Amino acid sequence: MTEMAKGGNLPVPSAALHVAVAWQQGPGTPDVDVSALLLDAAGAVRSDADLVFYNQREHHSKSVRHLGKGQDPGPSGTDWIWLDLNAVEPEVERVVVAASADDTEFGRIPGLAVHVATPEGAPVASFAIGDASTETAFVFGEFYRRNGTWKFRAVGQGYASGLAGLAKDFGISVEDSAPVAPAPFAGAWAGPGGPDELTVDFPPYVHQGRAKQRVTCPPNLPAGRRVVVDIECRDSISVTVYSCDAYGRSDELLLDSYEDEVHGRTLATVPDDRPLALLVEADSPWTLRVLPLGQARRLDLTVHGAGPDLLVYEGGPGVLSFAHQGESNFTVWHTYRSADPDWPGDDQDLLVNEVGRLDVLAPVRGPGLLRIGADGPWQISVGG
Template sequence: MNRIPEGDGVPVPAQALHVAVGWLTGHGVPDADVSALLLDAGGRVRGDADLVFYNHAEHPSGAVRHLGRSAPGAPGSPAADWLWLDLARVEPDVGRIVVAASADGGAFGRVPGLDVRVTDATGTPVAYRVIGDATTETAFVFGEFHRWGGGWRFRTAVRGYGSGLAGLATDFGIVVEPPPPPIPGPGYVPPAPVPVYAAPMYEPPPYAPPATVPAAPAPLPRGVDFPPAVYQGRGKETVHCDPHLPGGGWVLLEVESYHSLLTTVESCDAYGRAEDFLLMAYEDDVRARTVALVPRSRPLTLRVDADAPWTLRVLPLSHARRFDSHVEGLAHDLVVYDGPPGVLDFLHHGEGHFSVHRHAPPEDPLHDDEERTQLVSEIGEVRVSAPVAGPGLLRISGDGPWKCAVRR
């Protein structure tokens, strides 16, 4: 692995990369929460959305994502918190991407085996540095990606903060607002102050039931039936689906892989380049469902990647589960909501990232695509509500069991 001295840098490819802040677990050892800050030419964020961390897991550009923390093992085993970034998607006015982390429950001086590493999408090492001089810091800048001669470089630039993620974020232009004071009552004991970040990943718009109850919208069509197809492979492979799949319609994808660290499915553009993540699963054993939109002008092409054998099934949408009031599932699934506008209440039992995307037909019939909205983006045990505008496909991703109930 390319071990970088302090302040030195190495060229990195302008493609998808993984960044991990790692450490060794143990009794009383704080966890590290990794984050990324996208900076302009002046070294400042352009807005709160340029801070990507556990409570704002994806940058609007799609160039940076917080993937979450690996499951803790026995004391002394390695752990890591992960970022994914694609330097080819970074907006032109972003000159640097800073990699940082805050300590959850203590100072970094109590964290053994602290390091930062960069690998490409295949796991090939790109850069690595051990962080061995931490003491009372509760947040660290570990390094940064910066533009260099038309490309990108990664260099280590360690700088510590005693004020946690709030102090680090403020240094780069993020406005951190304190929580509103609570209303005291009998026996009230004020809690310790906790910073609240100004822009969470999802803030549901105000929802009010209509004055009159409209007629229920028509349910989504079940789609055109076709013979299911099965594809098998190992590692990263491109799947060219049947060219006779109905263009402009959805198909259900079922994915299975076992003993793989990461399983992903991406759609591809007309040139076979990966375009959009349809599934990203970190479980060892994956049995997942997701959805793909078949292009009107060309066959559907997918990129499947797992470091173990995998099976992909392409099925008609009629194979998906449908509901209008309540549904339960596990990890990654695709369900069809057939009900009217309302509020969806979600409960997720897990430790990693929990997200819900809604796919619906375009409002403009001349539009040749789908309407896609992110309803939920949270971490860990989640109780959250989100408004839904009517029938649609719900692409639900988590690492544990979940429930969804509808309020109208």
């Protein structure tokens, strides 16, 4: 691996890359949340949609995705960005890799580094941060164009003013889009887990496979709780994910997609009496991740996405706006707590079930989960 010094730069492949911000975990050490900013020639985002982070995890160009926390052996923590430099729009000159840590000074977080590798794990670059002090937001590095090729620069610049200072420098609207921690849920939560379901935590489970394979998750997943199932696959005719019954047979269809490039999320419930088992079918290699429900994106005002996804809606009864740019089916299911005291399960409403491009409104009963099926870019907003 090429170890870099602060301010150094080197050429990188104009292809797909995995970027990990890493740190040393320990008692009292917070998680670090990575983000990516796509900047134009003036060094600013074109809109708040050019910020990719845990609550807006995919850029509309599909060139940058937030993959979430990794499950690494030992005491290291990582938060991952997937970047396809070939897909970056011509107007974007730089992709900045930054991070925050719950307003904690980065000087108190040991082992800070950024690592760049190919999806197969071949190392490309590594830069260790050794001089962090009072900064509460940090730019680790940046990818930039130079004479028709891409390079990576080791930046290592911090902001004592936190996310607000970083946002101001890059033209982000702090009030609307800065990556802040989700607000505590104040309403009646939808589902069997109660309000604490969003706070249940466990190490993400990651499994890589190919073609058709049944995956049995480890027994440390919380029994009876709902979890996020995240699947990533490229160059496959179709990708489907099923839950499995007690005999290992396919049971409920959780996700299906027919895009060439899939990065989708859906919902599964861990059985009370056995580990969660999932059946994945695809024609090419895939990566499956099982994540805590709290890592699902929140629908606060407007959320953009592409393909299948899962959103947490914490608002009250109202109207949601839906726009879809794909050519195939677009569905949105709303899962919420049943009002029937004799019914222990959830109720569901099919808010949208249309084919092709659309722009529609639909009423929502209250807080719950939105399961989205789509084959192209979409947007969901609160209010008409």
